[in-house]
Amino acid sequence: MxxxxxxxxxxxxxxxxxxxxxxxxxxxxxxxxxxxxxxxxxxxxxxxxxxxxxxxxxxxxxxxxxxxxxxxxxxxxxxxxxxxxxxxxxxxxxxxxxxxxxxxxxxxxxxxxxxxxxxxxxxxxxxxxxxxxxxxxxxxxxxxxxxxxxxxxxxxxxxxxxxxxxxxxxxxxxxxxxxxxxxxxxxxxxxxxxxxxxxxxxxxxxxxxxxxxxxxxxxxxxKEQVGGERLELSVATNAELGISRTALADLAVGAMESDERQHHLTVPVAGGSSVLMEAIRRLDAESVKVLDVGLRRPTLDDVFLTLTGHHAEDEDEK
Amino acid sequence: MKLLQALADGSVVAKRNLIKIKRVPDLLVFSTAAPIMFVLLFAYVFGGSIEIPGMDYREFLMAGIFAQTVLFGATITGSGLAEDMTKGIIDRFRSLPMARSAVLVGRTTSDLVNNALVVVIMMITGLIVGWRIHSSPLEALAGVAILLLFAYAFSWAMAWIGLLVRSPEVFNNASFIFIFPITYIANTFVQSEKLPSVLRHIAEWNPVSAVTLAARELFGNTSPLQAPPDAWPLQHPVLASLGWVVIFLLVFVPLANYQYKRAVAR
Structure with missing residues (x-):
């Protein structure tokens, strides 16, 4: 061609x-x-x-x-x-x-x-x-x-x-x-x-x-370049966000990203649903009230973040 | 063949611009409203205090009004191009396999047609307030031709500025700085001989003075009682006007074309 x-x-x-x-x-x-x-x-x-x-x-x-x-x-x-x-x-x-x-x-x-x-x-x-x-x-x-x-x-x-x-x-x-x-x-x-x-x-x-x-x-x-899936977690407070971060740290296969305004944590993981189960167990053990949790495939935004260190749609980045 | 193609492309662009005059008639109304108010202002308000030996002021005034009107009319070339630039229309044209000259040729041509229309409206206004042509029809026609030729050449200068500044708003301010002195430090509304010395020299060599006087003479709106001018352009106004037309075209056609080739919307 x-x-x-x-x-x-x-x-x-x-x-x-x-x-x-x-x-x-x-x-x-x-x-x-x-x-x-x-x-x-x-x-x-x-x-x-x-x-x-x-x-x-x-x-x-x-x-x-x-x-x-x-x-x-x-x-x-x-x-x-x-x-x-x-x-x-x-x-x-x-x-x-x-x-x-x-x-x-x-x-x-x-x-x-x-x-x-x-x-x-x-x-x-x-x-x-x-x-x-x-x-x-x-x-x-x-x-x-x-x-x-x-x-x-x-x-x-x-x-x-x-x-x-x-x-x-x-x-x-x-x-x-x-x-x-x-x-x-x-x-x-x-x-x-x-x-x-x-x-x-x-x-x-x-x-x-x-x-x-x-x-x-x-x-x-x-998406493969970025590898694996993303575990997405929403909690109610920033204190819980910090606790979750510590609890899940060794499940992450890449850099975790937390959004303090939305009390939202993104963890790159490998291993599918067993990782999700493990994560929920740990959060439960720490008495963290989970609002939402799930696994998703990486999006192009993750690709962009991994490649450049900033989000694709961050316009004030420069 | 190539030239024919270029002319055909130019006429396609000109047609596009002329459709605008038809669809937005306010444009023509407002581009004639200001000069009509000038006629009324000078004919009935200021005119009584301005003494022109051997003739009524209104007879003297109209050639100046025509010159002013076609100059302002020529600025549409610049604002039109600047507007096309901001809207991305120039980008589209430049990506098409059309003649590179077509946008400028089409634009200046349609603005010439617009100016011809405006001159007719202003002549009718003049006739209503008491202006008369005292020369032969052929001479009168030559007078109109000189006004329009000069406006056409001036359009190219406006095209260059419009492409340079790239925004209609900036263009309107930029062109005003240029248009204002060239229109009023001249013999358009008063006799240049009456101006203080420095201004008088500027006025005598101002292209607009030559064009105004050429039109005045060709319409027969002069009087033997007026002192003969001592500057060359005003002794030979028709020749001087044509000279200015050639100079403007030689300078601004290449400049505008150069600027068009590099023009990119922002």
Missing amino acids: TDAIVAEGLVKRYGSVVALNGLNLKVPEGTITGLLGPNGAGKTTAVRVFTTLLDADEGAARVAGLDVRKQAGELRKSIGLSGQYAAVDDNLTGFENLDMVGRLYHLGRARSRERARELLARFDLEDAADRPVKGYSGGMRRRLDLAGALVAKPSVLFLDEPTTGLDPRSRLGMWDVIEELVKGGTTVLLTTQYLEEADRLADQIAVIDRGKVIAEGTSDQL
Whole structure:
């Protein structure tokens, strides 16, 4: 299988801020890859380099076999970009927006119109097609923006945080649309700060932090890297939290994490339900009143925490 | 072939901008409301105290109003581009295989159409308050052409600033600092000869003065009783105006294009 996107040692600096710090990435053709990272990790900068909007200071990137710098003009014909902000014109109707994009892809007048109608139908925007976008909901705008990226049937599609700011229902709708899309064989690079989103949509995930890919693999592979399960415990007071911590210390196979505001303890464990039983016995012996306890598989947030030492969605971390 | 394609792309973008004038008519209403109030203010309030030898002040005033109006009209180029930038629309355009010049060519062209509309509205306003054209239709047409040509060239300067500052709010403040002196330290509302010496020199070499005087002459709104100007641009206002148009285009078309290629939303 060939790679639709290859990045080697991409570096991009803004003054003293390093947005990309030697980013390497390979995205196999026909797959959907999630670029997962917190705000400011360099996701959008990477997408801008791949879509010819920005020149990297160092390194090289090829998309669909074309050099993003030297063959930018040629490359733009085979990519689609749907950005973080729905880049649709408020004063145009949905149809006019898509028709304009078609004309600018040089599909010709008749083909542009036909394609616009086709996409409006596919994205469930037929009824709103001839109304100005101004009156669309957030979810409708995003769908229209995504439709815009698909006008020329691109072989590589870039989705920069496609569901940021959407309500849960619209988000589910977008996920369905994106899943549908990849069945058609399009290569997709999706950036997201939602672990759930990458987990659900991506064949493989690249975790990015401070301008670098720090881990790669399928969702399962990444979870394996972190190993085992998590024992989650909720108690009523901080005093009990401290007692629990001490009592369970030697069951932990990694660093425990306690949240004093929620009186919540997370313990990485190995051994399944027998560990859970043992934990409950010990807590009972210490007369700790357990509000909730259970075992769960590691989430991508655990992956992130293990790899970087901070949570994926901690925005004030920097 | 490539040029034809670029022109086609430019017209697609221009059409998009023109749809906005149609859908948001308030825009046209408000961009003409201010100049109409200026006409009323100067014609009926200040005008009585301003003496222009050999003619009624209203005849003198209108060419200045036209120049002021098209200059302010040209600022839409900058605020429009800045707005497209913040909304991510420029990002989308730049990721498409369209001609790199199309967004700027389309924008400046649609703003020229908008300005032409506004000039017509202002001419009607002028006729209502007593302004008259005393020249041949051909000369009058040439007067309108010079105003619009200058506005077009000025649009490119605004495009550059709009792409540079990247936010419509900042652009409005930044352009005002530039527009204000260039519009009023000129012969737009008073005779430049009456200004104190330093301002007078600035006014005489101000491109807007040349354009205003060119329009005034071409509409036949001058009087032999007025002292002949002693600065070159005002002795040859049509030539000087065309010269300024060429200079503005030579400087700002490349600058705006350069800035567009590096433009990224933030």
